[in-house]
Amino acid sequence: xxxxxxxxxxxxxxxxDANDILPLNDTSVGTTFSVKVSELQAATQAxxxxxxxxxxxxxxxxxxxxxxxxxxxxxxxxxxTGLSAIRADLGLGTAATTATPSEGPxxxxxKTKLDGIEAGAxxxxxxxxxxxGALMDSEVTNLAQVKAFASADYATAxxxxxxxxxxxxxxxxxxTDANFDGLEISGFDASINDQTGTTYTLVAGDNGKVVVLxxxxxxxxxxxxxxxxxxxCSFVQKGAGQVSFDNDSGATTINNRxxxxxxxxxxxxxxxxxxxxxxxxxxxxxxx
Numbered sequence: 001x002x003x004x005x006x007x008x009x010x011x012x013x014x015x016x017d018a019n020d021i022l023p024l025n026d027t028s029v030g031t032t033f034s035v036k037v038s039e040l041q042a043a044t045q046a047x048x049x050x051x052x053x054x055x056x057x058x059x060x061x062x063x064x065x066x067x068x069x070x071x072x073x074x075x076x077x078x079x080x081t082g083l084s085a086i087r088a089d090l091g092l093g094t095a096a097t098t099a100t101p102s103e104g105p106x107x108x109x110x111k112t113k114l115d116g117i118e119a120g121a122x123x124x125x126x127x128x129x130x131x132x133g134a135l136m137d138s139e140v141t142n143l144a145q146v147k148a149f150a151s152a153d154y155a156t157a158x159x160x161x162x163x164x165x166x167x168x169x170x171x172x173x174x175x176t177d178a179n180f181d182g183l184e185i186s187g188f189d190a191s192i193n194d195q196t197g198t199t200y201t202l203v204a205g206d207n208g209k210v211v212v213l214x215x216x217x218x219x220x221x222x223x224x225x226x227x228x229x230x231x232x233c234s235f236v237q238k239g240a241g242q243v244s245f246d247n248d249s250g251a252t253t254i255n256n257r258x259x260x261x262x263x264x265x266x267x268x269x270x271x272x273x274x275x276x277x278x279x280x281x282x283x284x285x286x287x288x
Contacts, residue, residue: 190234195219198241201248206233214238223272223280225251231274234284237263245272245282252278260286 018038025032122128129136137143193211200213201222211233213219218241225248237243243263247254254261254272263270263285270284 202227202233204228204231207231208233210234210236212236212238213241213243215241217241219243220246222246222248223252223254224248225278227274227278229274229277231280232271234269234271235263237266237268240266242287243268243270252280254280254282256282256286258286258288260288262287 016037018036018041020037021034022037022040023032024035118128126136140146191209193206193209194214195211196214197219198215198217199220199222200211201224202211204227207227211221213221213235216239219237219239221235221243223245235243242265245254245261260282264287265285268285270282270286272280272282274280
């Protein structure tokens with residue numbers, strides 16, 4: 001065959017002979033090689049076989065396919081059981097996994113939330129704490145008291161909105177110095193002790209009370225010892241029976257400017273005040 005350009009060669013017919021030779025130009029090395037038709041046919045058949053393998057393997061839905069260098073093979077079914085085999089085939093062991101978190105897979109928006117978290121975020125950082133509207137321990141001067149604060153220490157709605165202005169319930173026993181510091185005592189009502197008998201002996205609980213004596217017959221009020229200096233009590237003779245005061249057989253002393261020992265008459269009022277231990281003054285609407 002005379003030398004010809006490739007463009008001048010006669011095209012290969014539809015059924016070439018297996019021994020026909022074709023020129024192939026390898027542009028990477030700039031050399032032309034000869035290849036028999038039979039060699040090309042063998043290579044084509046191998047490729048067709050591989051493509052058939054791929055088609056067959058792929059028919060099994062959910063199968064992972066890979067080439068082993070000669071043929072295409074199935075690594076295994078992508079399910080709970082096949083994943084272990086696939087990881088082993090790929091040499092990954094148990095390092096690779098597609099397990100879903102117990103609380104469920106990520107949903108839209110989760111990545112945006114994660115992107116908004118400061119890198120190396122420190123919840124104890126003063127800037128972050130302040131931004132959250134909280135206080136650092138170092139900012140609280142009475143931290144121990146704050147941590148020890150009990151619900152009983154809070155002011156109630158009835159007492160006031162602030163602890164330092166809350167109204168507190170105060171009993172007489174809370175005034176340890178017995179001093180109202182010059183403030184008036186308002187809204188005070190004395191307790192009434194109603195007595196309907198013909199005799200009555202004072203007790204410490206009568207201090208500051210009004211004893212109302214109501215009987216048609218004479219009534220005797222005994223003033224015992226031990227009531228203490230400062231004891232004071234008022235008496236009202238409500239009934240017709242005249243009220244007289246007894247010094248408990250001399251255990252106490254009852255003084256009166258006119259030496260009176262009785263209330264003058266019905267609806268009369270008198271008081272006794274202990275200005276010293278077991279020593280009293282009787283004053284008011286009195287009689288002998």
